[in-house]
Amino acid sequence: MTTKPLTGRVALVAGATRGAGRQIAIQLGAAGATVYATGRSSRTAGRSELDRPETIEETAELVTAAGGTGIAVRVDHLVPEQVRDLVARIDAEQGRLDVLVNDVWGADPLITWEKPVWEQPLDAGFRTLRLAVDTHIITSHFALPLLVRRPGGLVVEIGDGTREYNDVHYRLSVFYDLAKTCVNRLAFTQAHELEPHGGTAVALSPGWIRSEFMLEHFGVTEANWRDGAAKDPHFLISETPAFVGRAVAALAADPDRARWNGKSTSAGELSRVYGFTDLDGSQPDGFRYITEVVHGGKQADAADYR
Numbered sequence: 226m227t228t229k230p231l232t233g234r235v236a237l238v239a240g241a242t243r244g245a246g247r248q249i250a251i252q253l254g255a256a257g258a259t260v261y262a263t264g265r266s267s268r269t270a271g272r273s274e275l276d277r278p279e280t281i282e283e284t285a286e287l288v289t290a291a292g293g294t295g296i297a298v299r300v301d302h303l304v305p306e307q308v309r310d311l312v313a314r315i316d317a318e319q320g321r322l323d324v325l326v327n328d329v330w331g332a333d334p335l336i337t338w339e340k341p342v343w344e345q346p347l348d349a350g351f352r353t354l355r356l357a358v359d360t361h362i363i364t365s366h367f368a369l370p371l372l373v374r375r376p377g378g379l380v381v382e383i384g385d386g387t388r389e390y391n392d393v394h395y396r397l398s399v400f401y402d403l404a405k406t407c408v409n410r411l412a413f414t415q416a417h418e419l420e421p422h423g424g425t426a427v428a429l430s431p432g433w434i435r436s437e438f439m440l441e442h443f444g445v446t447e448a449n450w451r452d453g454a455a456k457d458p459h460f461l462i463s464e465t466p467a468f469v470g471r472a473v474a475a476l477a478a479d480p481d482r483a484r485w486n487g488k489s490t491s492a493g494e495l496s497r498v499y500g501f502t503d504l505d506g507s508q509p510d511g512f513r514y515i516t517e518v519v520h521g522g523k524q525a526d527a528a529d530y531r
Contacts, residue, residue, distance in 0.1 A: 229257030229292060230478035235319045237261045237311075239302055239364045240329035243279035244436035245383055245466045249326055250284050252470030254293025256478060258324070261315055262288060263300040265331075270299045279437060302329045302360035305367070312367045322371040324477050327411070328383040329360035332404070333438065342399040350400035357404035361411055369419070376423025379482055380415055381473050384408030384430050388489035390512050394520065409489045416487030425482050428489040431469035432511015433462055461527035462514045468492045468503040475499035493530075507531040 231253060238250040242264035250262045262284040266277065281297040288295025298314070300307045315322055332353040337345050361382065372378035386396065388409040396402035412428035419426050433439075435450055443453035443460060453460040472492040476482050479499070493510035495501075502508055514530040517523045 231474065232257035234258045234323040234477065235261075235315065235321050236324035236326065236477070237263070237315060237322060237368060238326045238328060239263050239300070239360070240327070240331070241284045242266045242281050243277065244438070245431055245434055245469050246326070246328040247279070247284045247287070248466035248470035249328060249383070249473045250295065250470075251287050251291045252467060252474040253324065253477065254288035254295055255291040256474045257293055258477070259294040259296065259319065260288045261296045261298055261311070263298050263302070263311065265299065265301050267297070267299040277437070302364050303355060305363050308363050308367045312371055316371050321375060322368060322378065323375070324379045324381070325365065325368050325372055326381045326383060326473060327361040327364055329364070330357060332356045336398055336401055338397050340398060345398060345400060353400045353404055358407045358411070361408065365415060373419065373422040373424055378419070378424040379477055380412070380419065380424065380426040381476065382408050382412040382415070382426065382428045383469070384428060387430050387491050387512055388428065390516060412489065413487050420486060425486045427476060427485045429469065429472060429476075429495075430489075430491045430512065431466070432464050432491060432493055432509055432514075433460070434469065435463045435465050439463070459519055459527070462509055462511050462530055464492065464509045464511060465504050468496070468509065471501040472496065475501055
């Protein structure tokens with residue numbers, strides 16, 4: 226019989242429509258959790274500005290198929306009233322919240338890459354910060370009173386780049402840099418506030434994630450993803466979204482998860498602590514590769530970091 230360590234646990238994955246958020250929801254479901262999957266892209270109620278085909282209903286169905294219970298709720302996490310009502314619904318239906326994953330993003334189309342601040346469109350830049358930071362704060366504001374009702378709750382802030390990496394590397398634009406740095410700091414501050422209540426907050430980054438968008442950008446599918454190396458050889462260090470999903474599930478199932486409180490880590494680092502793998506059985510350490518090979522000039526190939 227397959228062990229499901231999160232049976233009876235309730236999770237909210239804010240920003241679960243696609244990419245990392247979708248697979249975080251699925252992997253929590255595979256571990257037995259009830260997962261509320263939220264986002265703005267719905268089959269029946271409209272889509273986000275990304276205008277992609279993925280929907281929260283599909284995510285919820287995949288959670289249930291994986292062995293959990295998936296519940297889709299269309300929520301704009303920039304609208305406090307919608308988040309308040311979401312948490313009230315979770316409380317009414319479940320009476321508890323054990324895991325909060327703040328994964329809302331969706332700002333890629335807004336970013337002017339590698340241009341100085343004086344060439345950045347301000348409206349798009351500030352919208353980026355709102356999607357990356359305000360959504361996370363609004364969600365925590367309403368969700369944490371339910372989460373701290375029971376000791377042991379977990380908050381995972383999903384970003385791009387560990388604190389150690391982001392502190393020393395320029396991240397493509399002033400707005401993107403601020404957005405991803407702030408996510409790490411949000412986990413640090415929430416850790417301070419949760420600790421007296423027996424809660425844990427962690428900043429977690431995937432490596433180079435093969436999201437739906439990234440596969441399309443490289444003109445490949447998951448079946449032939451390695452062909453993307455023709456466009457960029459470093460693509461061989463990439464990982465599926467399931468890898469960071471398994472990282473979250475491992476944290477949630479760890480009775481000693483408080484050892485990570487306030488820390489910034491990556492899916493690659495956690496895989497070596499908990500022993501989980503990506504779907505192909507590998508353990509890609511994306512940010513160590515990017516630091517040592519891409520930025521550090523070390524002569525190595527991606528296989529050495531998988």
